[in-house]
Amino acid sequence: MNTRRKFFKQSALASAAIVGGTLSGFANEHPLAATAKTIENPKKKEMKLATISWTFGLDDLDELFSKVKEIGYTGLQFCGDFKKYDAKDVVAKSKAYDIALTSYDPLSCKPDTDEDATLKNSVAFYKKVIDYAIELGVPMSTLQGLSFWTKNQPSYEAAMQQIGEAVKQLSDYAKGKDILLSYEACCHYEVPQGQTAAELLQIYEAAGSPSNVKLVLDSFHMNITEKDMISPIHKIGGDLLYSYHVSDSGRGGIGTGHIDYLAQFNALKEVGFDDLLCFEIVIAECRPYKLPMTAAQMEEFVKQSKYSLNLWKTMMGV
Structure with a gap:
């Protein structure tokens, strides 16, 4: 309990340090940084x-990339609708602002009608x-939006089978195209299936454990769907875990x-996670x-984002 109180006290100090531009001094004292450095993994x-x-x-796009740059990020998972944004325009902006495009998530990935929710249409x-x-x-x-296309399946088991088959077909399609596919566990407020690490592994195995498919965990979603937030990281493991998403229990900053x-x-370090x-x-x-x-909300968003990013860098020792 004392350690936890100390953490929140230090968190409050860090927020003030960010506003005052004095984070570098805070970074050397933060208990997260000191403890995190004790775990080493040669991988x-x-x-x-x-x-x-x-x-x-x-x-x-200019507003987006300039704000990403302002906060201090060097990479961006792009979620713009592929029917709206020309890929060449997005690439040009990423180069202009020196922000690497790390991945693509269509976000808007539901079928237009219930009748469209089929395996064939999801793969297409x-x-x-x-x-x-x-x-x-x-x-x-x-790929996690595949679960929205299972509406016409008669049972949970049938829906999971459809997702697994879709992942298999898409992994075959992606072979030789120099791109990985990923499936994220999202909570039941966002997707019908694929909410836990166990379900991710079920989908992965149903697809034939393809080498070009990796898995994604999210701290916000795990806080809702998992019994604890450490065992899922170990269950997936560092080799299969491609990306890890960070937002606190209410989806705000750390x-x-x-x-x-x-x-x-520390759990991520223990499994040798070294990716996105x-x-x-x-x-x-x-x-x-x-x-x-609003302008005030954006200011708060930037503040929480800078704090979270800099705190994670502190734990990494960079």
Whole structure:
């Protein structure tokens, strides 16, 4: 309990340090940094730190990329509708602002009608998603929206079978295209199936455990769907875990909720996770999807984002 109180006291100090521009001094004292440095893993490389575009609520590409740059991110998972944004325009902006495109998530991935919710149509839709991701030049494209296409299945088991078959067909389609596919566990407020690490592994195995498919965990979603937030990380393991998403229990920045990020960080180090870590922060007044933000809300969003990013860097020792 004393350690936890100390963490929240230090979190409050860190928020003040960010506003005052004195984070570098705080970083050397923070208990998360001191403890995190005690765990070493010879497999461990440096995590790639990025953010996810939908959380900004910005449609204009210049506004989006400039705000990503302002916060200090160097990578972005792009979620713009592939029917709306020309891939060449997105790539041009990423180069202009020196922000790497890390991955693509279509976000808007539901069938137009219930009748359209079939295996065949889901695969056809996600082939377009993969093609667009390849145009963006990203190394990964997401698949978790496949669960929205199972509405006509008579049971949970049948729905999971459809998802597994779709992942198999899409992994076959993506072979030789120099891109990975990923499936994220999202809570029951967002998707019908695929909500836990156990379900991710079930889908992965049903698809034949393809080498070009990886899995994604999210701290916000795990806080809702899992019995604990450490065993899922170990269950998936560092080789299969491609990306990890960070937002606190209410989806805000680190320290706005009750998630133990020291334990999260150390568990990731223990399994040798060395890939994409995305901050998916949404402030209280704007969730879920209550965007765009007012100027005051954007200011708070930037503040929480900077704090979370810098705190994670502190734990990494960078």
